[in-house]
Amino acid sequence: MPDATDRRILRQYLADPDQPMTELAERAGVTQATLWRRLDKMRQSGVIRGQTVQIDWRRMGYExxxxxxxxxxxxxxxxxxxxxxxxxxxxxxxxxxxxxxxxxxxxxxxxxxxxxxxxxxxxxxxxxxxxxxxxxxxxxxxxxxxxxxxx
CATH class of the missing domain: 3.30.70.920 (Lrp/AsnC effector binding domain/regulation of amino acid metabolism (RAM) domain)
Known part of the structure; x- marks a missing residue:
């Protein structure tokens, strides 16, 4: 089960998934090594199931x-x-x-x-x-x- 640090990392990650990892670590208040370790642990446990691309179908001509x-x-x-x-x-x-x-x-x-x-x-x-x-x-x-x- 994710702890308070994991939830803080997830909040910051969800807020801006494209931010550099150095910035994410800083915003989450952890070192880069801690960030990588925790993200890896959350991926392996299935909390993070991958990354997706969201396409704005309206901008693709669907109204x-x-x-x-x-x-x-x-x-x-x-x-x-x-x-x-x-x-x-x-x-x-x-x-x-x-x-x-x-x-x-x-x-x-x-x-x-x-x-x-x-x-x-x-x-x-x-x-x-x-x-x-x-x-x-x-x-x-x-x-x-x-x-x-x-x-």
Missing amino acids: VEVSLRFTLDKSSPRAFDDFTEAAREVPEVIEIQTFLGSVDFRLSVIARDMAHWQQIYRSRILTLPHVETSDALMLVTTVKHSDALPL
């Missing part, structure tokens, strides 16, 4: 985001597997989540514009297998988004 909620017809034992497999094949699906309750799946789908959304919806979304009901919510604005933990 529309739609959240789709699905309830599946569960009469087929493969309904969840078939739906998941088909949804993964849609390049514009950027997130797939499953739920317990009245909604089985939520997909986040991006499109360049409304005409592109309509094309994706008609050719890819409506053909997803085992759908009993669906509901679409178009994103207007994101009020808060954070990947940071309350460290």
